Amino acid sequence: MSHELFSARWWSPAEGNAVRCELCPRHCVIPEGGHGYCAVRRNDGGDLFSLSYGHPVSLAIDPIEKKPLACFMPGTRTFSFGTFGCNLGCVFCQNDSLSRGTYADHELTAVIPPEQIVELALEHHCPSISYTYNEPTVFAEYVCDIARLAHTAGLKNVLVSNGYIADAAADELYPLLDVANIDMKGFSEAFYGQMCQASLAPVLHSLEKLRSLGVHLEVTTLIIPGKNDDLTELGAWLDWVETRLGLETPLHFSAYHPAYRCRIPRTPPATLYAIRDLAISHGFQNVFLGNI
Numbered sequence: 001m002s003h004e005l006f007s008a009r010w011w012s013p014a015e016g017n018a019v020r021c022e023l024c025p026r027h028c029v030i031p032e033g034g035h036g037y038c039a040v041r042r043n044d045g046g047d048l049f050s051l052s053y054g055h056p057v058s059l060a061i062d063p064i065e066k067k068p069l070a071c072f073m074p075g076t077r078t079f080s081f082g083t084f085g086c087n088l089g090c091v092f093c094q095n096d097s098l099s100r101g102t103y104a105d106h107e108l109t110a111v112i113p114p115e116q117i118v119e120l121a122l123e124h125h126c127p128s129i130s131y132t133y134n135e136p137t138v139f140a141e142y143v144c145d146i147a148r149l150a151h152t153a154g155l156k157n158v159l160v161s162n163g164y165i166a167d168a169a170a171d172e173l174y175p176l177l178d179v180a181n182i183d184m185k186g187f188s189e190a191f192y193g194q195m196c197q198a199s200l201a202p203v204l205h206s207l208e209k210l211r212s213l214g215v216h217l218e219v220t221t222l223i224i225p226g227k228n229d230d231l232t233e234l235g236a237w238l239d240w241v242e243t244r245l246g247l248e249t250p251l252h253f254s255a256y257h258p259a260y261r262c263r264i265p266r267t268p269p270a271t272l273y274a275i276r277d278l279a280i281s282h283g284f285q286n287v288f289l290g291n292i
């Protein structure tokens with residue numbers, strides 16, 4: 001595989017020639033020649049490199065509502081792209097061809113520099129760029145470099161993310177955003193541990209950070225029968241959102257379908273209707289259902 005390597009940010013040397021990636025809370029210690037959990041950050045000679053920088057694997061123009069975003073520039077189109085890799089391990093992943101894909105399996109073509117992404121968005125008359133499809137945290141250097149240029153060109157920056165990011169990187173990335181849709185996988189540490197090989201606390205921290213920065217924030221949850229559809233637990237989650245983010249926060253609840261390593265039957269529409277009723281009775285004004 002021939003691949004121009006881009007130096008990664010947010011890491012430190014570890015024992016021997018290993019490195020510790022500090023981009024997300026996983027804090028992978030990566031031996032020389034190895035990759036992090038996300039598969040797109042590689043230790044080469046004791047330095048950490050981003051394999052995804054400059055290599056989008058999917059470019060499209062989407063309606064902004066598809067992100068999903070219901071209350072930000074409705075009716076506009078957004079220039080969207082992703083890469084390979086993800087820092088969570090959700091057994092129910094609805095997009096594993098990208099999230100679990102690696103650059104090792106593909107012939108790479110020329111690097112697409114940040115300037116070219118912005119030019120493409122302008123050329124196609126898109127007022128925003130969306131970092132989406134897979135988890136943008138794992139290509140945060142690329143996002144930051146594009147996002148700065150996008151703002152200079154008058155474009156908005158849209159992040160569709162799991163919110164699983166460490167503070168140092170979030171402190172650089174989040175102030176560059178205009179809008180974020182954070183994918184809340186579930187509402188307990190047990191769910192994040194069992195279903196995503198991750199933890200909930202950093203995601204809650206990210207939500208509060210985005211709110212404190214004034215980034216337009218919407219929150220999405222894929223509802224999985226028997227896993228995160230308990231109305232009592234959802235009620236506690238709605239209490240948290242009301243207190244920490246505010247009742248004006250748009251909430252999206254989507255139907256899951258069996259995918260990747262999860263064979264639980266798809267979400268019945270009645271489950272989503274009951275959750276929407278609960279959120280509305282709680283006082284949320286903007287509640288949306290998806291995939292039904």
Ligand code: SF4
Binds near residue numbers: 022024036037039086
């Ligand atoms: S971004 Fe990737 S390599 Fe870095 S800590 Fe997270 S999973 Fe590990």
